[in-house]
């Protein structure tokens with residue numbers, strides 16, 4: 517399959533041998549052992565042209581199952597520390613955005629994963645603030661915040677919203693969607709010409725990926741190079757400002773999907789990149805949905821495999837006890853009532 521960012525065919529699967537060969541205590545294994553994602557269970561691939569790394573393919577419906585499913589294993593008893601860290605992180609983010617605001621401040625959109633409540637801080641600046649979260653539970657929470665208009669994530673593609681926003685904030689979402697190029701194109705359609713986009717993603721190296729130093733729901737791994745390539749390939753945006761910062765590693769899981777560390781060390785940090793982009797587009801691409809549908813068809817050959825591995829618990833988690841492995845039957849039998857908890 518071609519690279520999801522630059523469309524190059526020069527793609528390779530990451531495998532354990534290449535890392536062991538570089539280490540001092542080389543204990544080379546003649547069998548190639550591919551590196552699979554510790555949450556999704558599918559192979560991780562790397563583009564040799566733009567350095568973009570990602571899970572080979574995950575169908576958007578599988579991603580929806582992850583975010584619509586209540587915690588399957590460990591739930592921290594006290595989430596107040598996480599909430600405090602989220603607030604601090606969002607404060608740093610908004611301090612950065614405020615320095616590069618669009619001139620007109622009529623309408624803003626906050627797209628997040630598990631952070632929808634943080635959209636409220638933009639209500640002081642914009643006449644109207646829309647919020648949409650990949651996690652339905654957080655959309656419900658944001659619904660209780662005064663001044664916020666909450667949209668289900670699936671509804672942001674409606675053409676009624678095209679060319680209506682002055683600012684869009686993409687908070688920890690780019691590393692979690694099946695088609696990042698489509699998301700940036702959607703933002704170009706939603707923004708008015710000259711509108712601004714804040715894009716925030718973790719910065720991940722190959723060894724971070726090898727060591728599974730990512731959140732369980734994170735499936736795209738960007739470097740500065742692949743992020744710049746994404747913006748270049750899309751072609752609608754001009755980079756106004758780039759900032760590197762840090763965030764607590766404890767925030768990398770938006771839900772308790774899969775196994776979460778019981779002894780979270782809140783002092784550990786990781787690098788993130790924030791970009792402010794300006795929308796330069798003049799002509800709208802007409803049919804966004806078709807672009808995504810075409811990409812899905814191209815990936816169909818790997819779809820059945822990825823779904824099989826994920827639903828059967830054949831990822832690394834399957835070696836763990838039944839308590840922590842993903843139970844496919846449990847996911848299937850979930851009722852709407854359970855989702856409310």
Ligand SMILES: [Zn+2]
Nearest residue numbers: 519522563566
């Ligand atoms: Zn590429």
